[in-house]
Amino acid sequence: MTSLKTPPAGSEEPTGQRLVAAARELLLRDGVSGVTMRKVATMAGVTPTSVYWHFGSREALLDQVLTALIEELPEPRARGRSPRKRMLELARELRAQVAATQPVQALALELGRAAELSFPTQVALAREVAASGLRGDDAAMVVRAILFTVGGFILLTDNFEQRVPGSETTQELWHSLGGGAVDAGLQRAMEQGVDTDVLFAFTLDKLLDGLLPD
Amino acid sequence: MTSLKTPPAGSEEPTGQRLVAAARELLLRDGVSGVTMRKVATMAGVTPTSVYWHFGSREALLDQVLTALIEELPEPRARGRSPRKRMLELARELRAQVAATQPVQALALELGRAAELSFPTQVALAREVAASGLRGDDAAMVVRAILFTVGGFILLTDNFEQRVPGSETTQELWHSLGGGAVDAGLQRAMEQGVDTDVLFAFTLDKLLDGLLPD
């Protein structure tokens, strides 16, 4: 059933595995739109027809690639002395991981499987929320508020960074705004760039202030 | 210079304007990927070549469409008795507007002009932050924290709603999680669906608690 025929000369692995490996390499190198059926097939020494015989569609192929990549992601580790510090650390880790595995995230988004990527962090976060004394629905709201804030922040900064050249940034818009509309000091501050790392830490810190009143 | 030739029979408007109108109609009806050069051209009674003569590229055409659409967006109105209530109202309005003008948002995102869409709300928000007593860099951090939270929330829920059928939702993942990993009551709560409206209001409320301590 598995190998009725002798494997094609030039490679030990069966065609299916070679196709997944090729698609994976293309994904990490050229991004999700760079994974082309003809490129994948050529890289595996085969024609596009074979890809369709083995997987049925481009989406099914990418789905297998994503599954393999997800399994390799490291487990989140909650470090810190208090639940609150461990939550901050988990959020920071998730953000760093997303930044480091950009094409994987883009693929998960396209396949509608983004939830799986954050789930381990989600569980670890839930454990810390429970450790801080919250239970049931209240705890769930807190977990979700943190998750949505972190996830949203990641998506947003992502979109801001892959800005199209020539389009106006928020800072430029603030600069071109006439005087007197808002407080002058505030406007001047808005015209400067943002350090998203600092803003991320600040926002999460203040959110936790509101969520975990001691 | 403007119209050397008699306008084509069957329409008073010049070709350029008809093309923008056609692209706009296609965008609002079929989404950003539904705006095809051949469809736009056919709808305007012309061939794709003319589109390229007038605009140079698909991106330039869509850019003009977006500019026109942005100008029609209503100005944000800050309602409420306190600065804090007006901030919440502005955030709610922005979220509602984004939900109501989805294809416009998608287009702005693709063209890297998302900043322009939120900018009026941004200014109104800054005014309220200033009204609540904050100044300079501190005020800017607060404005940005709110903006990034709201914007991120919108992007995230957007991605969650256009989920691919067959892929696992977060709730299903929580359901398939073995017992004992986290508090049972918390897990049960996470298995239920989220009302994103309620979560949005809750998150923003708690964030403001942390940002605006009285």
Place this chain on the structure above:
DNA sequence: CTCCTTCTGTAACACTGTTCCACACAAGGG
């Protein structure tokens, strides 16, 4: 009239995902 600019249509190019069809090859049954 000729020249020149403006604008248009035809046809093509390079690319995408996908499908149809024929062909090779190994296994098994009569």
Place this chain on the structure above:
DNA sequence: CCCTTGTGTGGAACAGTGTTACAGAAGGAG
């Protein structure tokens, strides 16, 4: 042994995408 069946494969094509080279038509200016 032959013959059918199932497993893979390659070649060629289809329908679609954005984009471009090229040949014109139409009107104003000299």
